[in-house]
Amino acid sequence: MLKKFKPYxxxxxxxxxxxxxxTMGLALGFFQSLGYFPxxxxxxxxxxxxxxxxxxxxxxxxxxxxxxxxxVSSTLALIIGVLLAxxxxxxxxxxxxxYTIYKLPVIVPHSIAALLVFNVxxxxxxxxxxxxxxxxISEQTQFPSLIFDQNGIGIIISYLWKGIPFIAMTVYTVLxxxxxxxxxxxxxxxxxxxxxxxxxxxxxxxxxxxxxxxxIFAFSxxxxxxxxxxxxxxxxxxxxxxxxxxxxxxxxxxxYSMVINMVLASYSLILVWFYSKTxxxxxxxxxxx
Amino acid sequence: MYKIELKNISKVFENKRVLxxxxxxVNEGEMLSLLGxxxxxxxxxxxxxxxxxxxDCGDILFNGKSIVNIPVEKRGAVIVFQDYLLFPHMTVEENxxxxxxxxxxxxxxxxxxxxxxIDLVKLDGCEKKYPSELSGGQKQRVAIARALAxxxxxxxxxxxxxxxxxxxxxxxxxxxxxIQKKLGITTILVTHDKEEALLTSHRVxxxxxxxxxxxxxxxxxxxxxxxxxxxxxxxEKNYLEGEIIKGFFVCKMGKFKTGFDKYPRVMAxxxxxxxxxxxxxxxxxxxxxxxxxQYAGDKIYYKLSANDIQLKCMANSKNMFEANQRxxxxxxxxxxxxxxAEKS
Ligand SMILES: Nc1ncnc2c1ncn2[C@@H]1O[C@H](COP(=O)(O)OP(=O)(O)OP(=O)(O)O)[C@@H](O)[C@H]1O
Ligand SMILES: [Mg+2]
Numbered sequence: 001m002l003k004k005f006k007p008y009x010x011x012x013x014x015x016x017x018x019x020x021x022x023t024m025g026l027a028l029g030f031f032q033s034l035g036y037f038p039x040x041x042x043x044x045x046x047x048x049x050x051x052x053x054x055x056x057x058x059x060x061x062x063x064x065x066x067x068x069x070x071x072v073s074s075t076l077a078l079i080i081g082v083l084l085a086x087x088x089x090x091x092x093x094x095x096x097x098x099y100t101i102y103k104l105p106v107i108v109p110h111s112i113a114a115l116l117v118f119n120v121x122x123x124x125x126x127x128x129x130x131x132x133x134x135x136x137i138s139e140q141t142q143f144p145s146l147i148f149d150q151n152g153i154g155i156i157i158s159y160l161w162k163g164i165p166f167i168a169m170t171v172y173t174v175l176x177x178x179x180x181x182x183x184x185x186x187x188x189x190x191x192x193x194x195x196x197x198x199x200x201x202x203x204x205x206x207x208x209x210x211x212x213x214x215x216i217f218a219f220s221x222x223x224x225x226x227x228x229x230x231x232x233x234x235x236x237x238x239x240x241x242x243x244x245x246x247x248x249x250x251x252x253x254x255x256y257s258m259v260i261n262m263v264l265a266s267y268s269l270i271l272v273w274f275y276s277k278t279x280x281x282x283x284x285x286x287x288x289x
Numbered sequence: 290m291y292k293i294e295l296k297n298i299s300k301v302f303e304n305k306r307v308l309x310x311x312x313x314x315v316n317e318g319e320m321l322s323l324l325g326x327x328x329x330x331x332x333x334x335x336x337x338x339x340x341x342x343x344x345d346c347g348d349i350l351f352n353g354k355s356i357v358n359i360p361v362e363k364r365g366a367v368i369v370f371q372d373y374l375l376f377p378h379m380t381v382e383e384n385x386x387x388x389x390x391x392x393x394x395x396x397x398x399x400x401x402x403x404x405x406x407i408d409l410v411k412l413d414g415c416e417k418k419y420p421s422e423l424s425g426g427q428k429q430r431v432a433i434a435r436a437l438a439x440x441x442x443x444x445x446x447x448x449x450x451x452x453x454x455x456x457x458x459x460x461x462x463x464x465x466x467x468i469q470k471k472l473g474i475t476t477i478l479v480t481h482d483k484e485e486a487l488l489t490s491h492r493v494x495x496x497x498x499x500x501x502x503x504x505x506x507x508x509x510x511x512x513x514x515x516x517x518x519x520x521x522x523x524x525e526k527n528y529l530e531g532e533i534i535k536g537f538f539v540c541k542m543g544k545f546k547t548g549f550d551k552y553p554r555v556m557a558x559x560x561x562x563x564x565x566x567x568x569x570x571x572x573x574x575x576x577x578x579x580x581x582x583q584y585a586g587d588k589i590y591y592k593l594s595a596n597d598i599q600l601k602c603m604a605n606s607k608n609m610f611e612a613n614q615r616x617x618x619x620x621x622x623x624x625x626x627x628x629x630a631e632k633s
């Protein structure tokens with residue numbers, strides 16, 4: 001009995017700090033979103049701010065835009081990442097080189113990624129200049145505006161730049177841990193290469209694919225720097241909107257910011273729940289051998 | 290069912306010649322064991338037959354037709370792997386149905402076949418279980434059922450019993466032999482267990498160091514090994530160097546009648562169990578001294594010395610002899626196998 005509690009007791013100081021700060025922050029935000037902010041004289045609990053924010057066209061547009069960018073970027077990253085991992089896995093030679101190259105973007109911070117994408121894709125960027133130089137476009141303004149655009153192309157591209165290598169790395173690691181002999185066994189039973197991929201490798205990769213998908217989805221949903229640097233003025237992505245409300249000198253705007261944060265937080269919670277579900281779902285065949 | 294022919298198959302891995310010209314014929318419906326020590330190239334041979342490796346040179350024929358250029362998925366030679374390799378994300382049923390599904394067999398037909406296989410390998414009640422929920426013996430039976438479901442023309446068993454405990458191994462052995470007989474599939478059983486090879490198969494091929502050293506019925510390879518190497522693989526032996534002169538084997542120990550007069554320089558192979566120990570002179574033999582004794586229940590292993598030559602002897606525990614005791618080694622040289630002596 002005592003033994004069972006020992007680790008918890010020993011972890012208590014650290015847990016107190018981590019969970020304490022986290023929950024206090026969350027609780028404070030939650031109270032403020034309900035309009036309880038005594039520092040500026042707001043002392044009444046009310047759902048007014050929720051009602052206002054959740055029915056505001058601007059907010060709904062932002063929500064849609066946020067969902068759209070994170071869904072499109074994560075899904076594309078997933079598909080491309082898995083295919084990339086599989087083709088690196090299949091390529092017999094130069095595995096080491098490829099492995100290092102595609103790992104690189106994972107360590108580069110998002111803000112740098114945004115900067116790179118910015119430098120390449122703006123109308124005065126490298127790509128536009130190259131195309132102009134090659135005579136493919138006659139004026140740099142003919143280059144489509146991919147940054148600050150309504151379709152979020154710039155944002156999506158920077159997320160892809162970070163997300164594809166992340167997925168590829170995760171999937172590749174798991175892929176190289178799947179017993180090669182399972183492929184042999186499947187081939188031996190009459191499966192062709194395509195069937196091996198769809199029926200053996202993909203299902204075995206599913207847990208890691210899903211969990212890394214959820215991670216990049218949650219990240220792109222809540223991340224701030226890329227949409228702040230590359231997003232259009234309107235609609236703004238939710239984290240940017242929350243930030244703008246937050247830095248409003250009029251402190252009575254604080255509850256609006258907190259409502260948006262609560263939306264982001266509850267969304268993340270749902271994803272965390274999904275994440276743990278995926279693991280349960282696959283626990284039956286967790287031994288990859 | 291196919292007749293399998295391997296013609297001069299060679300395989301090199303990273304500068305190491307693993308197979309050095311394998312020639313082998315397995316007749317239609319035959320069960321042949323490929324017997325050899327660990328690392329001698331048994332699994333490699335099976336993978337080459339199945340098409341998972343291609344040979345560096347040589348040819349493989351099924352019923353007289355070369356199949357080296359047919360890809361693995363179309364060969365119809367199925368391996369039951371040493372470590373089963375069940376698909377961990379599929380239930381027993383799905384594992385068994387896998388090959389049929391890949392061949393695009395329709396669902397109702399698939400279901401009938403899976404049912405039939407489950408009955409054959411006696412796995413009722415396990416249909417919905419995942420491999421991680423099965424015992425070793427059950428996993429093995431799933432692996433066999435999965436292989437048999439696609440009605441292979443050639444069945445390749447790669448040490449299928451080595452992961453099982455003694456009792457389970459025995460019953461699985463009988464079980465597999467029965468199925469093989471019933472279905473008449475041409476089967477190669479790979480093993481490093483000599484008893485398993487002798488017990489199960491019509492013929493045994495002894496493979497040592499990438500070469501097939503001898504092929505024959507179990508009795509042939511055991512009783513008339515073609516070389517000391519093959520003989521030693523079936524257990525430790527004693528060798529006496531000498532000459533055959535006019536029907537007599539002449540060696541350090543004396544002169545013994547053989548009824549055999551080829552080869553002037555020979556090595557007489559004497560199995561430990563062929564030496565009978567007595568305390569008085571009896572029949573043909575010679576005197577020796579017990580060096581040590583090891584008790585193993587129903588048997589006793591002795592080390593003896595005679596004329597400065599060490600000999601091993603295995604006796605039943607009826608008469609016990611003690612270390613240092615002088616004993617008579619009774620040997621029937623008329624039944625002894627003589628090999629041509631190697632130049633040393
Ligand atoms: N894919 C491979 N690449 C390189 N070397 C290999 C490969 N497969 C086998 N070998 C080598 O070939 C030799 C024979 O291997 P093989 O698996 O055929 O032995 P085996 O007779 O089946 O042994 P065991 O009884 O231990 O299973 C070994 O030395 C092994 O290291
Ligand atoms: Mg092997």
